[in-house]
Amino acid sequence: MPSDRHHTRRARLIAAVKKAQLDLLIVSHPPNVTYLTGFTGDASCLLIGPKRTLMVSDSRFETQLADECPGVATEIRTAKTQSADFLAEILGKLGMKRIGFESAYTTVASQTGLAEKVTDVVFTPSTGLVEELRQIKDSEEIAAIRDAIYLAERGYSVLRALMLPDMTEREAAHELEHAMRRFGALRAAFEPIIGVGPQAALPHYRAGLHLLKEAPFVLIDWGAVEPGGYHSDLTRVVSTSKIPPKLDKLHRVVMNARQAALDAIRPGAACQLVDAAARKVIDDAGFGKSFGHGLGHGIGLEIHESTRFSPLSKETLQPGMVLTVEPGIYLPGFGGVRLEDDVLITRDGYEVLSSVPLEL
């Protein structure tokens, strides 16, 4: 990725830092650092503000920093200094007054330690400044998400071809991850959820020791991370023998809920109303109590990002956002159906980026 993209992102953040009346923001959440600099290592933070931008890292990452973010000034710690002392020393020298920190990612212990070492600074908790920028994806980020979807879909095809009745959910999950990696994924976007029959009713089940043959269907929720760190997130339900009529019914309702959500998606639409559109279909079919989670979430450098489709959402859709749409119905003891796709908000509507068949 060319560094001028990162430069533009940093310029936008600097404007937000200024607006928040901060002299400097300590960006320590690794995906935020990656977003702003292209650096893919960890244990490093970016100090950024109207007057200074400085990466604080250690000697393990010296070569990588030079490769990945050539335009960014760096301070490199050696093994002789502890990282907290090193950061304190740098902040002390900068002589700035109001310094923000990412309070949703900074532990009480580390922030207390820093404040004890740097006494002439007003440390100010800050949340969401970088996350807000990350909501709108640029063309390279969208291309990366397309790639992450491609890797997930190729892996899924391999899994479908490999499935055997005596395979456990966990073995299937491992084959799926291995296949995605074979196509170039860094890793699975999360531990794949593979739930046979009744396990499909548990939205946060992990692949366990049930055999695929134990029930006539299996729910698969999976994704890939492409080499640049972007995620995909998909769910399908696969019938492995004769389709039970009850499953078929749930599937039809969820398909309709999905379509209702898509029909409501356009720039300017309230996220809450998109959620409501899908929820109404499920409610009207009598399964309102069996759809216990939000309709979707942003994806990008993390598997769950800002912008949510939920009854509590306050956000409005904008072109460049990428969210999952994942209505579901879960019946304890029987199973469940969830259909999850990744959807790009475009200037005049939406594009479903994923293309795995929806059929059972």
Next chain:
Amino acid sequence: MPSDRHHTRRARLIAAVKKAQLDLLIVSHPPNVTYLTGFTGDASCLLIGPKRTLMVSDSRFETQLADECPGVATEIRTAKTQSADFLAEILGKLGMKRIGFESAYTTVASQTGLAEKVTDVVFTPSTGLVEELRQIKDSEEIAAIRDAIYLAERGYSVLRALMLPDMTEREAAHELEHAMRRFGALRAAFEPIIGVGPQAALPHYRAGLHLLKEAPFVLIDWGAVEPGGYHSDLTRVVSTSKIPPKLDKLHRVVMNARQAALDAIRPGAACQLVDAAARKVIDDAGFGKSFGHGLGHGIGLEIHESTRFSPLSKETLQPGMVLTVEPGIYLPGFGGVRLEDDVLITRDGYEVLSSVPLEL
């Protein structure tokens, strides 16, 4: 694992909570919760003190909690309440005065939010209470670590058998993880480090796109997580063609450093002196500046745990501790040698739990 083991652990922690003059401790770090209860899910916390022990979780984990920790009282949140509000409500009802929280794992944002909601409590930062207990492994934990080592070693044998000159480091890492999983590992203990030639000089390198044939040797640092969550951590250097004399020399020095460390290991030995014993061998051979990290670290439910072999260690070895011993020499541009084993401290000395051949 029988729940009386967890009961014993909780009883020990309650004594420590009492000694710290707390009425209650909020245990939120997932490996700490697992250690105390056997619960393997996440997003849950254990409230524990002399008067009450209570697991706070949500409806996704209700069945799992009943299965994994039958003896523990639980409060289950439904989707209608936010988790922070739910915890605040419970703490409010308990009517306790001094409540500790794990400050090394609690973010400023969540702790500030909690303190705003529960105003009649003195929240006290606490560190290391559970971690201190976790330093000493019981017989079932040692058996689990042995299993994690077995899984890593079986996977390594498969990788050795699969290696091809045109394989990339990353492909090799993926084959290694897939093989460990095939034998029953939940996952790799961390993204395996596989570094060809000069990449072996970077202690925190990740497997990249170099081909195995690019240099006559490769460094492999890997481990497995067994089904109960315990980790192993091993490193070997493998020669893939004629052994370069320089590599052979480094290897001999590191072998001697390893033996010097083992000779110093016994209950009551200062961790600092074990580190020093290995470091002296490397210093004496003229490579003192090329061994930039500590000699080892505890392993268990996490890949890096309390008890360290380092020049800064203040701890003393006790029976039941399990640590890595991993001396290394790194020459930028050429490569490096690190030999890492997992070592149990016994009543009268030590046992090297790992058994992969040390030869190049």
